[in-house]
């Protein structure tokens with residue numbers, strides 16, 4: 001039984017919003033290109049593939065892609081774009097599910113903050129182990145996730161706003177004891193009314209992820225601030241980290 005929230009049919013139908021910048025080729029292109037480079041000649045496995053925002057463009061670059069995904073509605077939306085033969089998907093929990101070709105992948109990747117959807121340390125550790133067992137010797141595990149924004153949380157304040165605009169109000173609340181957090185979204189729909197949605201996650205520091213990789217017998221290869229391979233610094237708000245399984 002996973003601690004992850006299950007993404008619903010409503011979530012899935014809204015996910016590919018063409019007006020949302022994160023779905024633009026400007027965003028997905030550089031992600032797919034770096035993933036293709038890291039995969040080399042081998043196949044890739046996307047943990048939590050969703051509707052294929054990244055998996056589909058990566059497949060279009062010629063990389064064989066397989067997915068693991070918890071939400072059947074998200075897979076149903078993916079299936080409007082590509083069939084099972086083009087991108088096979090196992091419906092299951094990324095911390096435990098086994099994809100065909102276990103042990104042969106040159107790249108396993110988990111992007112867009114989704115490691116946080118596993119809301120216990122135990123499951124995040126299990127996810128690293130699951131990634132490692134799917135990799136071929138020498139293969140890479142890549143995670144993209146935000147750095148917890150705690151430097152922006154003043155003492156006594158319950159929340160950090162991350163978007164305040166006419167169409168959307170977004171803020172994060174953090175529980176510093178349990179490492180649980182929630183992103184709250186108030187989004188204005190076409191009729192002018194605001195719709196509330198929330199995503200729960202476990203925030204995790206880069207150093208804790210390094211330890212999870214070490215437990216899964218993988219070694220750090222690189223850490224960037226973004227998909228352009230810019231340097232990760234103390235000011236970085238996000239990171240793209242890569243670990244390798246020994247040859």
Ligand SMILES: C[S@@+](CC[C@H](N)C(=O)[O-])C[C@H]1O[C@@H](n2cnc3c(N)ncnc32)[C@H](O)[C@@H]1O
Nearest residue numbers: 004007048049050053069070071093094112117
């Ligand atoms: C932010 S979306 C990311 C989807 C896709 N990777 C992307 O970049 O667009 C998070 C996805 O993680 C999936 N997910 C959450 N918990 C999961 C779990 N334990 N195992 C597999 N998938 C999970 C959700 O169903 C959802 O599709």
